[in-house]
Amino acid sequence: MKDPNGTSQLPLPSPFSGKAEVIKLPLRDRPSLALKNKVGKAHSKKPTSLWYAVYFPQLAELSESQQDEQLNVLAAPLENISDTVSFHPQALICEIRSSLKYFGGIEAIHNKLKGPLAEQLKQLALPEYFLYAACPTVTGSLLLARSGHNGLIYQQDNLRSALGKLSTDVLNLNKEQNRRLYNMGIRHLRDIWRLPTSDLYKRFGSDFINLLNRALNLAPEPTRNYVPPPAFSTTYDLPYEIDSLDRLLPVADEMLEQLSEFLQRRDLCTSHLLFSLKHEKRSSTVINMSLRQPSRSSEHLLMLLGTHFSNLTIPAPVIAAKIKVKKFDAFMTHSESLLSEDKSAKKQYSDNNLNQFMEQLKAKLGGHFINSIKTIAEHCPEYATQQMTYEKMEKIGKPYRVGQELKKIPISPRPLFLLEKPEQLVLRNGKLYHRKSIEIISGPERIETYWWSDADIRRDYYVALEQNGSRLWIYRERSGKKNWYLHGYFA
Amino acid sequence: MKPYSESSAKAPEPLFNKAYSHADVGNQDNLADSPSIEELLNHNANLWRGCDMAGQGIHGRSTGYPQLDSILPGRGWPQKGLIEIISPQWGMGELQLLIPLMRSVIEQGHWILWISPPHLLYAPALVQVGISTDQVLVVNLETSCKDALWSMEKALQTNNCGLVLAWQTWLPGKVLRRLQLAAETGKTLGVLFKNRDSKYSQSKMRLQVKGFSPQTGSFNKAEVTIIKARGNFQPLTTQLELYRHHSQHTA
Numbered sequence: 001m002k003d004p005n006g007t008s009q010l011p012l013p014s015p016f017s018g019k020a021e022v023i024k025l026p027l028r029d030r031p032s033l034a035l036k037n038k039v040g041k042a043h044s045k046k047p048t049s050l051w052y053a054v055y056f057p058q059l060a061e062l063s064e065s066q067q068d069e070q071l072n073v074l075a076a077p078l079e080n081i082s083d084t085v086s087f088h089p090q091a092l093i094c095e096i097r098s099s100l101k102y103f104g105g106i107e108a109i110h111n112k113l114k115g116p117l118a119e120q121l122k123q124l125a126l127p128e129y130f131l132y133a134a135c136p137t138v139t140g141s142l143l144l145a146r147s148g149h150n151g152l153i154y155q156q157d158n159l160r161s162a163l164g165k166l167s168t169d170v171l172n173l174n175k176e177q178n179r180r181l182y183n184m185g186i187r188h189l190r191d192i193w194r195l196p197t198s199d200l201y202k203r204f205g206s207d208f209i210n211l212l213n214r215a216l217n218l219a220p221e222p223t224r225n226y227v228p229p230p231a232f233s234t235t236y237d238l239p240y241e242i243d244s245l246d247r248l249l250p251v252a253d254e255m256l257e258q259l260s261e262f263l264q265r266r267d268l269c270t271s272h273l274l275f276s277l278k279h280e281k282r283s284s285t286v287i288n289m290s291l292r293q294p295s296r297s298s299e300h301l302l303m304l305l306g307t308h309f310s311n312l313t314i315p316a317p318v319i320a321a322k323i324k325v326k327k328f329d330a331f332m333t334h335s336e337s338l339l340s341e342d343k344s345a346k347k348q349y350s351d352n353n354l355n356q357f358m359e360q361l362k363a364k365l366g367g368h369f370i371n372s373i374k375t376i377a378e379h380c381p382e383y384a385t386q387q388m389t390y391e392k393m394e395k396i397g398k399p400y401r402v403g404q405e406l407k408k409i410p411i412s413p414r415p416l417f418l419l420e421k422p423e424q425l426v427l428r429n430g431k432l433y434h435r436k437s438i439e440i441i442s443g444p445e446r447i448e449t450y451w452w453s454d455a456d457i458r459r460d461y462y463v464a465l466e467q468n469g470s471r472l473w474i475y476r477e478r479s480g481k482k483n484w485y486l487h488g489y490f491a
Numbered sequence: 492m493k494p495y496s497e498s499s500a501k502a503p504e505p506l507f508n509k510a511y512s513h514a515d516v517g518n519q520d521n522l523a524d525s526p527s528i529e530e531l532l533n534h535n536a537n538l539w540r541g542c543d544m545a546g547q548g549i550h551g552r553s554t555g556y557p558q559l560d561s562i563l564p565g566r567g568w569p570q571k572g573l574i575e576i577i578s579p580q581w582g583m584g585e586l587q588l589l590i591p592l593m594r595s596v597i598e599q600g601h602w603i604l605w606i607s608p609p610h611l612l613y614a615p616a617l618v619q620v621g622i623s624t625d626q627v628l629v630v631n632l633e634t635s636c637k638d639a640l641w642s643m644e645k646a647l648q649t650n651n652c653g654l655v656l657a658w659q660t661w662l663p664g665k666v667l668r669r670l671q672l673a674a675e676t677g678k679t680l681g682v683l684f685k686n687r688d689s690k691y692s693q694s695k696m697r698l699q700v701k702g703f704s705p706q707t708g709s710f711n712k713a714e715v716t717i718i719k720a721r722g723n724f725q726p727l728t729t730q731l732e733l734y735r736h737h738s739q740h741t742a
Binding site: 353357360364365369370371373374381385386387413414415416420435441463465466468470471472488491 | 582652
C-alpha cells in the first residue's frame with residue numbers, strides 16, 4: 001500500500017454509484033406527461049407512506065442516555081423490514097408502505113417483528129411488551145401507539161376521525177398545559193380541532209399546533225434516520241488445510257487489507273479485534289488483539305498478528321480464518337507541525353511509534369511481564385515503589401503522567417536496586433557478614449511506620465560497604481530479635 | 492606551487508588526490524610550505540587511525556565523568572552499539588556510571604527499557620537522581636531468556652528507546668552480533684550487565700567496574716577499567732568519584 005498510516009479516506013460508494021449521466025427528456029413531451037399524471041392522480045391517489053410505530057412505555061423510567069442506548073439495540077430488528085427507522089421518545093417508527101406487498105400485509109410484518117423485539121427486550125431485562133400502531137403520518141402513528149389502541153389506519157381520510165377519538169393524554173403535554181386543557185373542558189383531540197387555531201397558538205405555543213398539524217399531515221415531518229453501527233466480520237475459507245502459521249500470513253494480509261479499506265471508507269479505526277482460526281472437529285483458536293492506540297494500518301496489524309503467531313501453537317490444521325472487529329473508534333490523525341521544530345508534534349509521533357512497539361512487546365511477552373514503575377508517598381521503603389503491569393496501565397489510561405511525586409521523595413539515599421525479600425545478615429563476633437564482611441558507612445535512618453497494624457515496622461537503616469566493594473543498604477530491626485537484613489544495592 | 496598550498500590549507504580531500512596526480516609533488520621548493528605530518532593525518536577524513544585516543548574528533552556522548560571520558564575512545568559513550576559492563580557483584584556503581592547518560596536520554600524524550608534487572612528497580616532512587624519514571628519501562632526477571640533477547644533486539648531497533656539495559660549471562664557471539672546490528676539500525680545504545688568477564692566476548696566495548704574495600708578507598712570511589720574498546724590499544728584504568736551527580740541534583 002502506498003499509504004502505510006492509512007491517513008487517506010476513501011469515498012463511500014454513493015447509492016447512485018457508477019455513472020452519473022444527465023438524461024435529457026424530450027422537451028415537448030413534458031407538458032403532456034404532467035397532464036397525464038394529473039389526470040391519473042384524480043382517479044387513483046398516489047399511495048402515501050405508512051408509518052409503523054412501536055412504543056415502549058417501560059422505557060420511560062430510565063434516564064435519557066439509557067433510553068437512547070436501548071432504543072439503538074431495539075432498532076436492529078426494525079432494520080429488517082424498513083430502511084427508514086427513526087427515533088422518538090420511547091418509540092421507534094419506520095416506513096412500511098413500500099414493503100407491505102413484499103412481506104404480505106401488515107399482519108405478516110407485525111408477526112415478523114414480534115419475536116425479535118421480545119427477545120431484545122428480554123436481553124435488556126425489560127418487560128416483554130410493546131404497543132404499536134400504523135397510520136400515514138409519523139406523529140399520528142406515535143399518538144395512536146401511545147393511546148394503546150394498536151390501531152391501523154391505511155387511508156389519510158380516516159386519520160382525522162381516528163385521532164379525534166384519542167384522549168389528550170397522548171400528547172405528552174406538561175402538567176400546566178394539561179390542567180388548562182382539562183379546565184377548558186377538552187378531553188379528546190377532536191375537541192381541540194373545534195377551537196380556533198389562532199387562539200390555540202396564543203395559549204399553547206407553536207409546538208403544540210405543529211404537533212397536531214403534523215399528525216394530520218398538514219405540516220411536513222422531517223425525521224432523522226437510524227444509522228446502524230458499523231460491523232466488520234470476514235471469513236476466509238482456505239482451499240486446503242494449513243499446518244504452519246507462516247503460510248497463513250498472506251491470507252491474513254489480504255483480510256487485513258480488506259479491513260483497512262473498510263475502516264478508511266468510514267473514517268474509523270479499530271482498537272480491539274478478534275482473529276480466529278477454525279479447525280476441523282475442534283473449537284477454533286481465537287487471537288484477541290487489543291491495541292493500545294486505535295489503528296487502521298494493515299501493516300501494523302499484520303506485524304502484530306505475526307508476533308501473535310510466533311507465540312502460538314495450533315492444535316490442528318487450520319481450515320478457515322476469520323476477522324471480527326469488536327470495537328471501532330473514530331479516526332484521529334496526528335497533526336503535522338507548522339514549524340519543523342515543534343516539539344509536541346514530534347513527541348506525539350514518537351508516542352505513536354512507541355505504542356506500536358509496546359503493542360508488539362505485549363503480543364510477544366504477554367501483558368503481565370511488562371511493567372512501568374512509579375513512586376508512592378509512603379514511609380516504608382518497600383511500599384514506596386510500585387510496579388504496574390501493562391494491563392493495569394491500559395486500564396488507567398495515561399499511566400506515565402504522574403508528576404507530583406517528585407515532592408515526596410526522601411532526602412536520605414535510596415538504592416537503585418531493592419531486594420524483594422530482605423536477606424538476613426550474619427552477625428559474628430560483632431562483625432556483620434553478607435558474602436564478605438560489612439562496614440557501616442553512614443546511618444542510622446530510623447523508619448517507624450504501620451504501628452497501627454499488625455505489620456509493625458521499626459527499623460534503623462544504614463549505608464554499608466562490603467569488603468569486595470559492594471555498596472549495600474542494610475537495616476536492623478528495632479523490635480523482636482533485632483536481626484540485621486540486607487535490603488538493597490547502591491548499584 | 493600555488494595550487495598545492497591552496498588545497499592543503501583548505502581541505503584534506505583534494506590534497507590526497509593531488510598527491511598522486513600532480514607531477515610536482517616531489518619538488519624541493521615546496522617542502523617549506525607543506526604542513527606537518529601530524530596535521531595531515533588529523534585533517535584527513537578518509538584516513539582512519541587505529542588509535543582513537545590520538546584525539547581524532549569527539550564523537551561520543553559525554554559520560555558525565557571527565558576521568559572516564561578521557562580514557563574512552565571518542566571521549567564518551569558511543570552513540571550506538573553494544574557495551575558490556577562487568578561488575579563482579581551488584582552494587583559496584585555500575586548503574587551510577589550511566590546516570591548522566593540516562594538523564595540526557597530522558598530529556599530527549601526517549602525511553603529507557605530495563606530488561607530483567609536482577610532486583611526490584613526502586614523508583615524513589617531514580618527520582619532522586621533526576622530520572623523521571625514516566626519514561627521507564629521494565630521487563631520482568633521472570634521473562635524467558637529468549638523473550639528477553641527478542642525484546643532487547645526489538646527495542647534496539649525502534650527509535651523511541653534511547654537506552655536499553657539488560658542483565659544477561661554469557662551470550663553466544665551470534666546473538667551479540669545480532670544485537671549489535673539491531674543497535675546500529677535503531678541508532679540506540681544497548682548495555683549488557685554481567686557478573687563475569689569473558690575474553691571471547693565479541694562486544695564492541697567492555698568495561699569493568701570495581702568498588703573499593705573499606706580499607707583501601709572511600710565509599711564514593713570506584714575503579715573503571717576499559718578492557719576492550721574499538722579504538723583503544725590497551726586496557727586503561729581510571730578512578731572515579733561517584734554520586735557527584737546525586738548531590739548536584741538534590742542541591
